[in-house]
Amino acid sequence: MRITGLGHAGMFIETAGGSILCDPVVGPTFFGSWFPFPDNRGLDWERFGRADFLYISHRHRDHFDPALMERVVPKDIKVLLPEYPTDDLEVDLRAAGYDNIIHTEAGVPIQFGPLTIMVTPLRAPSDGPIGDSSLSVDDGTASILNQNDSHPLDLEKILTFSKPDAYFTQVSGAIWWPMVYDLPQDAKQNFARLKRDAQNKRALYYIEKVDAEHVFPMAGPPMFLREDLFRYNGYGLEDDSIFTDQRQFLAHMKDVRPEQKGYEFLPGTVLDLNHGEVRVTQTLYSDAEIDRVFDDKWAYLAEQRDSRQDEVRAEEGSRAAILPPQEMLAAIKEWWEPLLRRARTIRNGVGGNVRFRIGELDMVVDFAKAKVREYAGEECIYWYTIPADLVSTNIRDHEIDWSNSIFLSMQFDVGRSGKFNEFLTTFLKCLSRDRIEYVENWYAEQTDQTEDAEIGDWVVQRRCPHLRADLTKTGKIEDGVLTCSLHDWKWDLASGRCLTSQGHPIRARGAADAPQLPESVPAGS
Numbered sequence: 001m002r003i004t005g006l007g008h009a010g011m012f013i014e015t016a017g018g019s020i021l022c023d024p025v026v027g028p029t030f031f032g033s034w035f036p037f038p039d040n041r042g043l044d045w046e047r048f049g050r051a052d053f054l055y056i057s058h059r060h061r062d063h064f065d066p067a068l069m070e071r072v073v074p075k076d077i078k079v080l081l082p083e084y085p086t087d088d089l090e091v092d093l094r095a096a097g098y099d100n101i102i103h104t105e106a107g108v109p110i111q112f113g114p115l116t117i118m119v120t121p122l123r124a125p126s127d128g129p130i131g132d133s134s135l136s137v138d139d140g141t142a143s144i145l146n147q148n149d150s151h152p153l154d155l156e157k158i159l160t161f162s163k164p165d166a167y168f169t170q171v172s173g174a175i176w177w178p179m180v181y182d183l184p185q186d187a188k189q190n191f192a193r194l195k196r197d198a199q200n201k202r203a204l205y206y207i208e209k210v211d212a213e214h215v216f217p218m219a220g221p222p223m224f225l226r227e228d229l230f231r232y233n234g235y236g237l238e239d240d241s242i243f244t245d246q247r248q249f250l251a252h253m254k255d256v257r258p259e260q261k262g263y264e265f266l267p268g269t270v271l272d273l274n275h276g277e278v279r280v281t282q283t284l285y286s287d288a289e290i291d292r293v294f295d296d297k298w299a300y301l302a303e304q305r306d307s308r309q310d311e312v313r314a315e316e317g318s319r320a321a322i323l324p325p326q327e328m329l330a331a332i333k334e335w336w337e338p339l340l341r342r343a344r345t346i347r348n349g350v351g352g353n354v355r356f357r358i359g360e361l362d363m364v365v366d367f368a369k370a371k372v373r374e375y376a377g378e379e380c381i382y383w384y385t386i387p388a389d390l391v392s393t394n395i396r397d398h399e400i401d402w403s404n405s406i407f408l409s410m411q412f413d414v415g416r417s418g419k420f421n422e423f424l425t426t427f428l429k430c431l432s433r434d435r436i437e438y439v440e441n442w443y444a445e446q447t448d449q450t451e452d453a454e455i456g457d458w459v460v461q462r463r464c465p466h467l468r469a470d471l472t473k474t475g476k477i478e479d480g481v482l483t484c485s486l487h488d489w490k491w492d493l494a495s496g497r498c499l500t501s502q503g504h505p506i507r508a509r510g511a512a513d514a515p516q517l518p519e520s521v522p523a524g525s
Contacts, residue, residue: 169217
């Protein structure tokens with residue numbers, strides 16, 4: 001088996017049973033904000049486009065680049081479609097002309113001669129754009145796991161496929177926190193460090209559980225080449241950004257897991273696997289060029305910025321004309337109010353007014369009353385400032401996921417009173433009837449009032465209130481605070497209060513005060 005790195009989460013997998021093109025992206029994406037790091041335009045995209053299979057892990061635009069696909073990927077390619085609860089990705093693919101679709105079954109291997117493939121989707125509201133997925137591949141000569149951005153709760157099920165020789169996973173998250181928030185600079189720096197640490201811990205958690213001999217960090221970081229975002233590359237010019245690069249993560253992994261074999265996976269990296277034998281080479285960049293990318297990063301980024309402004313301008317020129325304020329308000333009102341009426345759990349979870357300043361429009365979304373109206377001085381729990389051309393473009397395109405467009409572009413500002421509100425973010429990426437109904441049903445099914453387990457000196461509900469991870473595997477308690485390692489959410493166990501987001505209380509009591517657990521639920525099982 002041979003795997004070629006294509007940049008970001010992209011890879012080209014050549015096997016004994018055919019080739020698979022995964023997540024090909026050149027960009028720029030997210031309103032011209034994200035470019036793959038380092039530059040991947042020099043690859044032989046025509047060759048990679050002639051794959052036997054196309055796999056798009058999820059709908060985020062740093063994994064799904066319709067313009068590149070239109071240029072290099074034939075329309076008759078066989079598309080491996082993850083089994084998602086809504087059909088948004090399939091609709092997008094068919095709209096781009098890709099109709100030769102193989103509907104995979106979640107976690108079920110598919111055979112193509114000597115090639116076995118398994119696609120394992122995630123379906124929670126917090127998983128990417130409602131859905132993310134991993135790809136397992138085995139052709140008899142080697143086995144790999146391409147986890148990309150997904151954060152599965154049930155790795156054991158994925159690992160029943162076969163133990164991977166090589167493991168590819170995200171180490172640099174795609175998020176806008178804390179860069180766009182209205183915070184003091186020292187607070188931003190502190191939160192950025194905490195976020196980077198949490199991302200490292202999560203990646204290492206998965207690396208330890210998968211226990212593959214060879215690890216390849218990927219899926220980031222981006223390059224920000226817009227002038228207004230350039231300062232947020234990497235850790236940021238002022239140490240207030242969150243994007244760890246491949247070399248930085250590998251250095252950290254060597255410190256905490258020195259026995260682990262890790263490799264830089266860049267555009268042009270070629271990995272040959274054959275019955276346990278591994279060879280890694282680089283076909284696009286010289287060693288000296290790669291060293292300069294990482295060791296003189298800001299100079300490299302500045303050269304990329306200065307040479308690629310035509311791409312930034314072309315994206316800006318593709319945006320919609322700005323709608324007049326009253327026309328914009330009417331369009332959002334007509335679009336959002338029917339969804340708000342259906343979103344009872346989300347409305348209750350938001351629990352307040354949210355203000356949007358969009359160019360000359362100043363509006364409020366009243367979640368309690370399911371209304372959109374002009375702002376009239378109401379107290380608000382969140383307030384956004386968003387360029388009017390971005391919103392006008394999303395209205396024109398009926399973009400149902402604003403995290404997959406405006407928020408990941410980082411071309412906006414936001415403030416809040418209190419903690420992060422997951423329900424608000426969920427609403428803003430569920431702007432369709434199918435998504436709202438799915439998420440409302442998902443929340444209704446998540447209440448866990450049954451099984452408890454002992455963790456240290458505490459008895460807590462076994463399932464995490466956030467995304468139902470098994471806390472006996474992902475939970476750690478220090479000084480009465482429980483942390484779930486998957487997303488670094490925290491709870492004060494004495495009160496049950498979530499310290500990370502509004503709502504999501506946990507059931508907990510001291511083990512000394514609790515009745516003996518039944519033998520069928522052994523402590524820490």
